[in-house]
Amino acid sequence: MEMIGKPIQSQPIISRDIIKPANPTPSHLNTYNLSDIDVSVEKIYLPMLLLYPNNDSCSLTSQEKATVLKNSLSQSLTKYYHFAGRLPTHTTPYVDCNDEGVVFLEAQNNSKLDDLQLSSAQDGNIDNLFPDDMVCYKSPRNTNLVGVQLNHFACGGVGLAVSMSHLVGDGCTLGSFVNHWASVACYGSTDHKEVLPLNPHFIHVPRTNSLLSKAPVMNAVGSTRVMRKFVFPNSKLSDLKKVVASSINDNPTWVEVLTSLLYKTALAAATTNSGCFMSSYLFLPVNTRSKLAEKLPQTTVGNVGSLILVPTTQTSEASLSKLVGEIKKQKLQFEGVQSVQQATENYKLAQSILGNDQDLETLSKRSYVCSSLCGYPFNKVDFGWGKPMATVIAFRSSYTNAFVLMDTPNGDGIQSHVILENQDMEIFQNDKELLSFCQLN
Known part of the structure; x- marks a missing residue:
């Protein structure tokens, strides 16, 4: 940390x-x-x-x-x-x-x-x-x-x-x-x-009948959330991957295993604080530009993606192997998606989980979003005076727990900005398993 x-x-x-x-x-x-x-x-x-x-x-x-x-x-x-x-x-x-x-x-x-x-x-x-x-x-x-x-x-x-x-x-x-x-x-x-x-690539879409909301609905939910940054070096991520790969007989990515570790640790912290396990959701935005049947360039402008939804209804589903396996299973549905419209429908279906829940305060405590910006060229942006020494996404969420993953500036690992309720963070940041894969300062 x-x-x-x-x-x-x-x-x-x-x-x-x-x-x-x-x-x-x-x-x-x-x-x-x-x-x-x-x-x-x-x-x-x-x-x-x-x-x-x-x-x-x-x-x-x-x-x-x-x-x-x-x-x-x-x-x-x-x-x-x-x-x-x-x-x-x-x-x-x-x-x-x-x-x-x-x-x-x-x-x-x-x-x-x-x-x-x-x-x-x-x-x-x-x-x-x-x-x-x-x-x-x-x-x-x-x-x-x-x-x-x-x-x-x-x-x-x-x-x-x-x-x-x-x-x-x-x-x-x-x-x-x-x-x-x-x-x-x-x-x-x-x-x-x-x-x-x-140069940007544009997808020209017809005028939608939907209007923008006047304000983010979920913003009404108060919170005492804090953010901390955790750095996971390549060597530690390799160790974590080996642990997971041996139990699922598959070859997960570093992002998949790290996302699962963060979510598992956050669930454990929330369970300790509340005294009982609550069914929870992990939402993972997916960039579908390269997954469509007719691939789009990465310079395509707009929100071009979908959502993976991983429900966790019991503690047995919160193991690293189960979480990684479910993420990989969900990812397969996006391979060869025929059109942007199909990806949009998948996105709206997953998002409807949020809209259908009337208890916003409860939902805010059991929803976790993990956005991965790994592989994006933020650390290579050179205006003529060199590459940046650091890149910060000043992300903040007023209604949900979140993990934002980025490559470290030196390329040795992944940095994760973790946003949790203050009480959950106190437990999260002291988790021994999590810290065993972190770079401690």
Whole structure:
């Protein structure tokens, strides 16, 4: 478990700009329809923070870096044109691609990068590094789809915060966007041969009859949840995989075994606190771009995926072997899915479990979501001054327990941000089996 650094103090905003596409959006693209999955996802922002140390090999000043970022963002928005648009109302199921632009703030911070307390981003200590409170649930009335804040630190390093509305994309979309933007910054044009393969791919969908909810329904449930970061090195993950593989006669992935370990440990903590076992659900979002019969490129924009639902109705189903086996079984149903529409139906079917449960408080305690961003190129985003020293997803959930998995910056393992009720976390973070596979600091 990792707990480092100091809370970030408030910082002055030194500039505020609106970055518009370098070229006007063509009239035939003035409306971007949201898909059925887009309108059904949580109405939150996906906030990502990329931290870059002062690189001696880079001769650019802080102001020159900002200029590069703004110019390349403007060019990138000609491809990601709907990111510069607005939702006409808080319930409209489409984006008005009116080129109003993306807010771009610059802030001066007297802290050093080493002072950042990244292990408890859930507690809100880095919120002021993001633009206009675009951190998950904090701006439910904001109709901006994307916001950027460039934070200049006293050590000469920078923190680039990018917030994207979940309505227009998932983690894969966010990763594709920032890598496209970084490539434009490096090569100077969206038409460069190195950038062209990174251009977004759009699925044009008909206008849905569904409206966006005025607010996330589950947000009404109060909680005392906290987040902690746990790091699992490759060697430990290999050991964990061997333990599980020997009992199921299969070859599970590191993500599958780690997800199962986290969920099993969280269930045990909740059972200890409540004094009894409660039937629970594990939800795993699945990126179906590469699983469709006609595969889609990873640069496909939007929420292109489905949900795996693993119900756990009795303690015997909470063993590592049973959980891994059930996850693998559920994954097989997505192989060769014939269409995006079929994947959408699977998603809506799994999600209906949430909508049909009237006791939101009970549901919030027995629902666990694991989002894996492993394999996504967040740790390789280079705007011309090197790769980030760290990447933080300032994810937070007000209604459910969650695990967010990412590759470590150095490639040696997986880091997991775990969000649980405070009482459950006290037990979870001291679990001996869990800690035997962790990198302790």
